[in-house]
Every structure is written in C-alpha cells, then in structure tokens.
Amino acid sequence: MAKNANTAEKLDLRLKAVLDGLAGAALSGETVDARAVLTAAVDAVPFDEHEAFLLSGGIPRGHKALTTATAKLVKAGWMVKGRSGWAITEEGLRATVAFPTAQALAEALAAGTPVPEGTPVPTEPPAQKKTRKAPAKKKAAAQPVEAAEPVVAEAAATETSPGDSAEADSTAPGAVDLGQPDSVAIAGDFAQHLGAHDDWEPRPDAVQMGLDATSRRWVRTVDLPAGHYAFKIAINRSWDENYGAFGTFNGANHELVHDGGTVTIAYDHDTKDVAFS
Template structure:
C-alpha cells in the first residue's frame, strides 16, 4: 500500500491509466468523473486528502486532476469532450512500465517507451478489472467515505482553518457545474473547453439554490456552455437548451458573476 501522499498520487495515476485501458477493451469512453472516482476507489483518500478546499473540492481530488496532465503530456491519454481515453502509447506504457514505481519514474524522467514494445491487442497480465464506478459517483462522494485506519494514522493534521465545513445537501442538484468555454485558461485551467478541471467549477449557493462563479476577465467577447458533473454528457447552451448554441458574454473587462439555475438550465450575469 502507498505510504505517503506522493506514493498514493502515483498509485492513483497508474489506476487512471489502468482504468482507461479497461475501458478501451470494453469499447467505452468514460467521463472524467468516472475515471477519477475509480482511481480513488482503488487508492482511497486519507483524512487529510478528503478535507475540502474553499471551493468544496477534496484536496486529494484536485491533486489527482492536476497530476493527470502528466499522462496527457506524455501522450498516454487524451482528455476529450466526449470523455477520456487511452492512446496506443498509453497501452504500450503499461507494458513497458508495469508497476507504479516504474510508471512514476518514466513520467518524472520522460523515459521513452522502448521501440520494441508493441501495442497490445488484448488485455495483458492477470490484473483484475476494477469495478466500474457508477456514472454519478464523484470525488465529492468519495470524500464522505471513511479513510482506512492505516491511512488515517498517517494523515497529517490539516490546519484548523482548513477543516471541512458541512455542506448543505439540496435535492435535485448535480454534484458539480462547470463554466466550460474559451476563457478556461484565464481562470487558471490547463485548457479551454475542459469541464473536468477544478479551475472552471462553480459553487452552489444554498440560500438561492443557484450556482455562482465570479470571474475577472479582460474586455472581449467570450463563449461557453454549462457542463454538468465534469463532462459533456449533460450540457446546456443558450436559453438553457440541452447541447444548444454557446452562451455569449460581451464583457467590458473586470469582474463578472455568472449565475446558473439548474431549475431553468439557463444563466444570468451580474
């Protein structure tokens, strides 16, 4: 079992790649939430990792989402609008670097895959396929699960100011809502139009049952859609139409608050 935060993160990255390989053999393209949830199920968060950041996201989930950029940069996986998938080189990497340590070292040092490693045409090894995570399972739910006794004993104690704050549960609301558009990079995201990233998530206002996000943007015209549960499987465009035309924001520059109402599926600006 992984013994520290770095080891656990490396094990989860291996689980992400393994899960994507399983999905490919099954002819599936899972969304980001399902991929990440399965990795966390295999290597659960400890108490510290499960604690929530100011945006309501478990710190371990944010670390894992950020770390998957290494897999994409290596050319081993693709983060697409339709879901995440493993590449041929990703399958070759699992053959060339079959252990967590070997895979982590290859990622860290940029080790090329040996030329004589062929793309497998069927699952390799005796690895048991992990139980597929339900489509609606997310890291938020994983954060509510108790950590193992060993993990809890090893977890560093978070500062008191960063302890989880009880979040209200509102019926009928999704687990997460993202403003995915052409200004993702301006919000600190690794890419535009990528709803799985933490940087583009909105926050739920319990009093109004609306999702809000204040962004500071340069003057210009921007386009975006509302994406539900970190994927494009459910998304809403102009006038709340499912999969509709992009929302358009003509902005003079400075802060603007985007408000999404899941009852109407539409947005407003203030």
C-alpha cells in the same frame, strides 16, 4: 516528510489506476467518462483524512491533486481529453506494458522517459488491484470530483467584460431569458485574475457570465496568464446547482490548459456543457 511521501505514493497509484482504467475501457470496446475513471481510481486507493479535506468550492484536496496529475499523461502523449471524453492513445496502451507498476510509471513521467521501441500493444486489460475501502474514506471519495474537465484549450489575447465577448451582443450579467437562470458564474481557481477577492466563489460580479441573446449561451472572454486552470459553472451565485465536465451536475471540474492570453468560455444551459474558443 513520511506523510508527504505516503501521499505522493498514493497519488502515483491513482494515476496508474486512471491509465489502466482507460486502457481497460479501450481494450473492451467500452466508452467511459472522466468522472467514472477518477471515481474508480479513488475507490481503488481511498483518500486519507488529509486528502479528503475540502478546499474552496467543496473540492477534496486529493481530487485536485489527481486531476492536476492527469496533465502529465496528456503531456506524455498517453491520453487525450476532449468534449467526447477521456481516451487512452496507442502509445498509452504500450505504456501500461512498459511501465507496469505505479512507481515505474511515475518515474517515467518524471524523467520524460518514452515507451521503448518494440513494446507491444496489450490485448487484454491490465489486472486491476482491489484494495479494501474504509467506509469513512469511501464517503469522502464520494464528494464531487475535482477535476478536471477534459477539454484542453489554448488561446491568446486581452480580457473583455462579459458583454464584450466574440459571441455577438451579449446581455449584461444577470440577464434573464425564458428557461435561463438569473445568473451564471465561471467559479474556479482563476477568479482572482478576474478581479474577485477569492477563488472558487460563485457570488462575485467579477466571475459572472453574460447571456448572448442570439445563441442563448452564457459567454465570457477572459485574459489569463499561461497555466493549468480548473472551474465549474455555478448557477444563481450558489453552489447548490453547479455543472462540471460533460454537463454533469456536481461533476468533475472543467480544465483549461492555457498558453496565456484571451480565451472565450461559453455555457449552454440546455446541455449544461461548455465550449472554449
């Protein structure tokens, strides 16, 4: 129990670091991507051995927990996730003042406590606490970030095969086009919903996308239950080449917050990014 409590406390510290990092960027007039925010949070509070354990797909357990937890900030209205990146809202800036500690922030999120009226918007970035990093833990934190792709999507309706997408007439999975890979997979934690034996596996036919001959995008329409999902784009049925948020090689996971039903995922191999519809 003590170990679990310590893990929860460190997760709260990292979540506070994410919000403070976004606040610092906003108040300094800087832009920051999800990977940088998550990496800074893990640098501030390094993973222990339990958190550094790699889950299916090579994702550290601690990264999965942190990127999942950021959904709480979105739900509270304190941050937004979009194709252009993550950003803190004005209410989120006020939250850094109203809930200045990790414990206060965690309690407010758990209880659904709003930012008190009259709380000012800060004019200076939150003070960043620096912690000492053990070399071994720092190495674990350097694994691909989990997460989370900062696009929140909602949709509803029936699963279709890769060739039946709404993107026009797609070729079958594995089709080849000039400059295109042999195959592209949506490898994530919803693979079993698509008929794969295991999640986070890039090899099964069940997770392959189809190449649209007109748009030259790889497309797949899937039918998923309501939930919070994460995935990456895996090239040629292997993790050797994979892309996450913002088209980053080995980057943060794409995230999908879904109300249930169908959603179409399209991958552009030129930009390495995805779009939902």
